[in-house]
Amino acid sequence: MHVDKQKDTRPVFRLTEIISPKEDIEFAIVSAFCWNFAWMYQMFDHKTAVIAVDHNPRGEASIKAILPNWIRTTPFLRGGFGCMHMKFMLLFYKTGRLRIVVSTANLIEYDWRDIENTVWVQDIPKLPSPVAADPKQENFASAMVRVLHGVNVAPALANLLSNDHPNLPLQRIEHLRTHWDWSKVKAALVPSIAGKHEGWPKVILSGHTCLMKSLQDMGGKTPPDKELVLECQGSSVGNYSTQWLNEFYCSARGVSAQTWLDEKKARRAKLPFPPIRILFPTARYVRESVLGEAGGGTMFCRRNQWAGKNFPRELFHQMKSKRGRVLMHSKMVLGTFRDKRGGLDRHARSAARSDSEDEDDAGADSGEKDKRLVGWVYVGSHNFTPSAWGTLSGSAFNPTLNITNYELGVVLPLHSQEEIDRVACWERPPEKYVSGRDEPWIQSESAAFVEEG
Structure with missing residues (x-):
């Protein structure tokens, strides 16, 4: 409601339009970090069975009936850390x-x-009859099955089925793979499941290494004659090191974690920062936004982060919405390819079709193989932080990925400059912070958030 009407010319979703028509919804599984259950209860028909996935500050796995036909479930978090x-x-x-x-x-x-x-949002039709699913095949549906098991949906579903809702359209979580037609889905699902993931193939089923595998499968690996440029936009700043930034960048290029872990640790720790632009609002931008400083309650950066000796301040860029002076809670990673010599990628300018298919197109959908990608975009709950995307350790033979949070998003291929410009929700190119003038918004230093004694 706070956007500039002259800039806000594209269609938008209302929550009531997504959960619509509510009287036609038989069952729902809904997840969020923050809930207003009374408000959401009104969004659904009161006869609809709902599983509400929620955060438990103590990190305990639990299920509990909270409203008529509603069950709240929470997943386990190691030591109560993460979210x-x-x-x-x-x-x-x-x-x-x-x-x-x-x-x-x-x-x-x-x-x-x-x-x-x-x-x-995408609608998936139901199959006329169930089909067999290859247990070894990885796709959108298999990833969603792992997600639902990971966030403790299975016991909540069993509870509903054994009590007042024996005829739910989903009888077992695994039926997602066998009862619905996923053939039209072009997005790849990229989850982060909190915990310690050891060995192959577990490390490529979650976190930034899952992003890597998804890019390989859709033909989004950075071509050998190109350089990947990342624009990472979110509402929370992480503890960045050159090692982690290069680790993420390696996966974002579609390069196997084996390649990264084969590098000596000492060399990894001394690499220069990769071509990453970290987008986060400046203190000035928040003050001048429609809601002012009081509207900055969902943007997080700490002074000790920003002031850190090796913190990559030079990578920070302005985060300005295309829709006016509204603050953004979106989380995106935009990856675009440019010529290594520094010029604009001619494929991005013209969206020209590739004359031949090289190894980087392997795994792409047959209808897209003849159209070389100019980049890709991730959108979802992941902020650009190690807690969300995970941190690699171990060896190329036996890797380990540690993830603090449960996160979920999708990655989509981009075929033209027009698509790049359309999907990015910020003004591009983003303006680099000016040293000595620009600092990130730090909520704890604002009078709007000082706790009264």
């Missing part, structure tokens, strides 16, 4: 179709009314 940060919905309609929603917004009024968020 269940996923934001998604599975809406099962009485007609059989399934609506998948992957979002950056929490389920509170503020996120849908006062700040900008991004949502990916």
